[in-house]
Amino acid sequence: xxxxxxxxxxxxxxxxxxxxxxxxxxxxxxxxxxxxxxxxxxxxxxxxxxxxxxxxxxxxxxxxxxxxxxxxxxxxxxxxxxxxxxxxxxxxxxxxxxxxxxxxxxxxxxxxxxxxxxxxxxxxxxxxxxxxxxxxxxxxxxxxxxxxxxxxxxxxxxxxxxxxxxxxxxxxxxxxxxxxxxxxxxxxxxxxxxxxxxxxxxxxxxxxxxxxxxxxxxxxxxxxxxxxxxxxxxxxxxxxxxxxxxxxxxxxxxxxxxxxxxxxxxxxxxxxxxxxxxxxxxxxxxxxxxxxxxxxxxxxxxxxxxxxxxxxxxxxxxxxxxxxxxxxxxxxxxxxxxxxxxxxxxxxxxxxxxxxxxxxxxxxxxxxxxxxxxxxxxxxxxxxxxxxxxxxxxxxxxxxxxxxxxxxxxxxxxxxxxxxxxxxxxxxxxxxxxxxxxxxxxxxxxxxxxxxxxxxxxxxxxxxxxxxxxxxxxxxxxxxxxxxxxxxxxxxxxxxxxxxxxxxxxxxxxxxxxxxxxxxxxxxxxxxxxxxxxxxxxxxxxxxxxxxxxxxxxxxxxxxxxxxxxxxxxxxxxxxxxxxxxxxxxxxxxxxxxxxxxxxxxxxxxxxxx
Numbered sequence: 001x002x003x004x005x006x007x008x009x010x011x012x013x014x015x016x017x018x019x020x021x022x023x024x025x026x027x028x029x030x031x032x033x034x035x036x037x038x039x040x041x042x043x044x045x046x047x048x049x050x051x052x053x054x055x056x057x058x059x060x061x062x063x064x065x066x067x068x069x070x071x072x073x074x075x076x077x078x079x080x081x082x083x084x085x086x087x088x089x090x091x092x093x094x095x096x097x098x099x100x101x102x103x104x105x106x107x108x109x110x111x112x113x114x115x116x117x118x119x120x121x122x123x124x125x126x127x128x129x130x131x132x133x134x135x136x137x138x139x140x141x142x143x144x145x146x147x148x149x150x151x152x153x154x155x156x157x158x159x160x161x162x163x164x165x166x167x168x169x170x171x172x173x174x175x176x177x178x179x180x181x182x183x184x185x186x187x188x189x190x191x192x193x194x195x196x197x198x199x200x201x202x203x204x205x206x207x208x209x210x211x212x213x214x215x216x217x218x219x220x221x222x223x224x225x226x227x228x229x230x231x232x233x234x235x236x237x238x239x240x241x242x243x244x245x246x247x248x249x250x251x252x253x254x255x256x257x258x259x260x261x262x263x264x265x266x267x268x269x270x271x272x273x274x275x276x277x278x279x280x281x282x283x284x285x286x287x288x289x290x291x292x293x294x295x296x297x298x299x300x301x302x303x304x305x306x307x308x309x310x311x312x313x314x315x316x317x318x319x320x321x322x323x324x325x326x327x328x329x330x331x332x333x334x335x336x337x338x339x340x341x342x343x344x345x346x347x348x349x350x351x352x353x354x355x356x357x358x359x360x361x362x363x364x365x366x367x368x369x370x371x372x373x374x375x376x377x378x379x380x381x382x383x384x385x386x387x388x389x390x391x392x393x394x395x396x397x398x399x400x401x402x403x404x405x406x407x408x409x410x411x412x413x414x415x416x417x418x419x420x421x422x423x424x425x426x427x428x429x430x431x432x433x434x435x436x437x438x439x440x441x442x443x444x445x446x447x448x449x450x451x452x453x454x455x456x457x458x459x460x461x462x463x464x465x466x467x468x469x470x471x472x473x474x475x476x477x478x479x480x481x482x483x484x485x486x487x488x489x490x491x492x493x494x495x496x497x498x499x500x501x502x503x504x505x506x507x508x509x510x511x512x513x514x515x516x517x518x519x520x521x522x523x524x525x526x527x528x529x530x531x532x533x534x535x536x537x538x539x540x541x542x543x544x545x546x547x548x549x550x551x552x553x554x555x556x557x558x559x560x561x562x563x564x565x566x567x568x569x570x571x572x573x574x575x576x577x578x579x580x581x582x583x584x585x586x587x588x589x590x591x592x593x594x595x596x597x598x599x600x601x602x603x604x605x606x607x608x609x610x
Contacts, residue, residue, distance in 0.1 A: 007220040011192055013054045015073045016062070020188050020216055021180035022051055028175070029059050030072040038063065038122075039173045041145055041154045043130075045161040046177025049215030055177075056126045056155040060084070060092045063153065064120030080120045091117035092124045098132040106133070106140045113144060113152045122153050130156040131163040138165050145171050179214025182206065182307035188216065189223055198227060200234040202309040207239050210307070246278055248312060251290035254356075255319060258331065263360035267353055280352055281342050288335040294320045295328050330362050486562030489529055491522050497559045498531065501552065511548075514540070519572070531556075532568040544569045585610050 013019045016026040032038055042059075044052040062068055066078035074081050083089040095109065109125065117123045133141070145154060145168065156172060158164060186205045193200050208226065212219035222243065226234060229242040240247050250269060257265040273283050296305050297313070298320035306313055320328075338355040345351035498520065502512040518533040535541050553567040588609040592599045602609065 007192060007224050008217045011220065013051060013058065014076070016058055016071070017073060019051055019055060019058070021184045022055065022177055025055065025175050025177065029055070030062070033059075033062055033068075033072045038153060040148050040152065041172040042156065043161075043164075043169065043172035043174045044155065044157045044177060045174065046159070047179055047214060048159055049212075049217030049219075050177045050180055051216065052157040052159075052177055053126070053128055056157055057084075057092075059155065060124035060126060060153075063122050063124060064091055064117070066120075083119065089119075091120045091122065092126070094126045094128065096129065097127050098129045101133045101137055103134070103136045103140050106137045110140075110144045113148060116149075116151050121151065123151050124153045124155060126155045126157065128157045129159070131158040131160045135165070138168055142167055142171070180216050180219075181214070182209040185209035185212060185214075185216060185219045189219060192220070192223070196227075196232075198232050198234060201236055203236045203311065204234055204239040206307070206309050206312075207236075207243065207245055211243055211245065244278070246273065246283065246286045248290075248315075251286060252315065252319060254287065255290065255294070255323070258359045259322060259327075259363060261360050261363055263357045266356045266360055270353065270356060274349075280348055281339065284335055284338050284342065284352060284355070288332060288339065291328055291332040291335060294323060295325070295332070298323065298325060298328065327362055331359055334358050334362075486560070486564060488524075488527065488564050489560040489562050491529070493560060494522060494529060494531055494556070494565065495520070497556050498533075500559075501555070504555070528564050528566055530566045530568055532570050534570055534572045536572060538571055541569050541571050 016030055019026050042056075044056055046052055058074065061074040061081055061084055062072055064080040065074040066080060067075040069075065076082075076085070080089065080091065084092050093112070095105075113123070113125070115123070148154065154172075156164075156168075161169075161174075161176075186202070186209050189205050189208060190200075193205075204226070208219055208222050211222055226239055226242055230238045237247075239245070250273060254266055254269050257263070257269070270283065274280060293306055293308070293316055296302055297316040303313070306316070308316070334355050338352060342348055342351060499516075502516040505512040505515065514535065515533070518535060520531060520533045522529060522531050524530070535544060549567060549569060553565070556567060557563055557565050592602060592609070601607070
């Protein structure tokens, strides 16, 4: 069996032209050799696996090459190039600072620097991971690094530039290596796959490149791992399985579910992802990246920000065309907020599932919120003791719409709910009395059943139904149009309706207390009565404006039967806020100011009130 060499070593760059993603640095080094402007010390810094040590080796070979090309590439045939390739060069030295980081090691290096090269012009010293040198070793190295012999050139390489002393940095020419882009990694991997007779598609190469995070060495290592798992015929599904990467298909299907309001499918997909062993936070991060790519696909002229194969770019464009920019913006804000609050959540899975439900309701799907409302009357019907009562209520129903088309149709769904209500009133009366007047309650009390019908859903001010009502009212939808006109309400009528609001929010004691205790003021502007009420701080004001103001205003307009009314919320001025006394010193001062006997007692005994 032949000796196997990993791709990271087998396909390591041996010339400036084979460097990937560092064209500017390669051109600068070649120009310095061509013009004879070589510095005595260089510092190569950057992330791991981007070619720092490889560039240092190529640069060292080019400096001592006897027959460089016109483009200043090492020939690979001269004695200097051959000796370096075979590991027996006496003019190019490599030192690992991680294992030789003491003062004695640096002293040995300083002694070695004094020896002139046997072949070539320069003795090149490549010190890798130079940030691992101790502070004493750095200080011992300063003088030699500043004034080395004419034949000595130092090339320092590090991944952590911030750990190097400023006195070292000032003595070196610094070259910052960049992360290698995904297209460059894909292009190099495709060339290697062709040389190795490996069949692999572009989607798989992009997954490997993104997993490498800009490091070519990591990409080659992952490529070898994938080939070891899949063989010479690499499939996209096998790559995902081997690298434990979430398939793009999940994000596309989830977005379709969000657009259609199908929260059940979204929850099932999330459960499938967890069942496959993926981290829940990684799942949310993938969703955020998916919405980001959709926003870029929808925005024209910035397609270069998408590091994806052409087939996936087409899919992103197609799905982005079905999404509004507002939906994508709101969706991205929800997923990023879910990521930030994940670690602080007591129940992380519920935290993510709630975010998925919010994403499903962004388009205002009414089918989800109507089902719980319809289920309540159905559950209440069998609880009523008299099953005969609903039967006569159904009989007059078709007669009423013939006389009044729209108002009576709205009252019909509320007729089954008040049916149990007259039953307790009829208990003290004889049995035949509730049977004879079934038609009268339907016509005489249409308003009360409507209020009772709405009260269970409207008290939950944060429910999806009320949120939808607020949006419709804010946009001038059907609810706002139905109250156009009407007489200008009086101040007494407005205050009477306002005082009745806290009772409607009895299920929320804090909100009811805020409404009942807040200061109010009524004014008239441009033929509209405006009621402003005060809250304690700006946070309460913002919460009321976003989630409650339209609901309260709509209820008051409905009760007044007039659209010439508006509701505003203000913050109590600082001058009217009473200063709260918390500290013992403040309590003592307040007591002394109000009670002369206490003040005299403190003065006579010279008591300390602090």
